[in-house]
Amino acid sequence: MIDLDRDGDIHVITLNNGPNMIEPSWQTRMLEVLDSVESHSEGNAALVLTGVGKFFSNGLNVEVVMGLKGQDMAKFGTNMTWIMRRLTMLPIPTVAAINGHAFAAGAFLALACDYRLIREDRGWICVSEVDVGVPISAPMMNLLKAKLPANTARDAVLSGKRYAADEAIACGFADGKASEANLGREAKKLASSLASKERRIFRSLKQQLNADVDAGFTEK
Template structure:
């Protein structure tokens, strides 16, 4: 199973990424996550916690697997991945991201489209947990909707500096620039996210949901022309530069494991 589902009192559902070792996003995990979100909305769940694994929320795209896809399959993957981001952006109920470790690239994307991001501090100050959109470092341009979501979160100047450099930041820096909304001790992200959901569900429901929908309308509108991002991402994936950069990355990873 690539997901774990746990229901809690008050109508809160935890959807936990469970694809060892680092919850890398491949077509099967993205499809499962999309279906889990659809099901939660259809069943009238009141709030959702999106959680990952200890030490790594999600390591982002499963590059070795995705490099084996042809153009049609890769276009389908981008459609589905950006579709999950859109589903989070348009969620009718609050969604809290419980980030109990590193969250690069695709992991950071999922978190960006939630209502709030609660990130753990690393128990080892010499090895802080990091989050960021480091796509440029692996040869991928960041899709426009994702860039806009980061600008919405941290402001245009900070977003520009992070995006162009493909920079990762530690959890303390992420809090200071507004990339995440709260920090917690390692292992506490899911519990704190549940508490966040409970506080919001304790508010007058109709007023909370209506205000939330209006406040997040700009985020949802980023996907009004999603086909442009899907086409651009597919073309970029198959560019010579991107393919060469990612294949070199995979070779380094495989050499490290050897």
């Protein structure tokens, strides 16, 4: 479902369950993986988040999630917010290597990372909630508004626009592109270059940069 490997100082989280749709069991595994990353982030550590094949993540498994009731639904929402907060505030550099489609919550996973590289020849990134009829929570909206230019955020949210590589870069959704064969390598290269910065200062600056987003995650 979710694999964790390490290449030197670079942690690599690989989503490897087909469309990588998010449901309670997925959340449980992701929280375990993030625990491991955080507890082994000494030195010049960094993180790359990626998928396999044509999907980065296709978002929530709506059929499963909409079947949750009461405390199970509340727990799912809490865990989703916690996962996004932890990704956003990890004290190490994070790079999303968007290997394929990143829709809805999958797009937010990418946005939670510091940088995003996208496969140049296949895959869209899309905030599709307006089309599938799922609301965007206040913390997720704060994250999106912090990570995207205002016009891009407007179009992404209100139109559900699909962005391929070149337009994603032009609109600020992605920071670069690479071929399928080179995407992982380029993501690790970027992560490694960021990890070479002074660790204490990098962590402090990242906390400052994301302070408003972090506050949004913790508001009641």
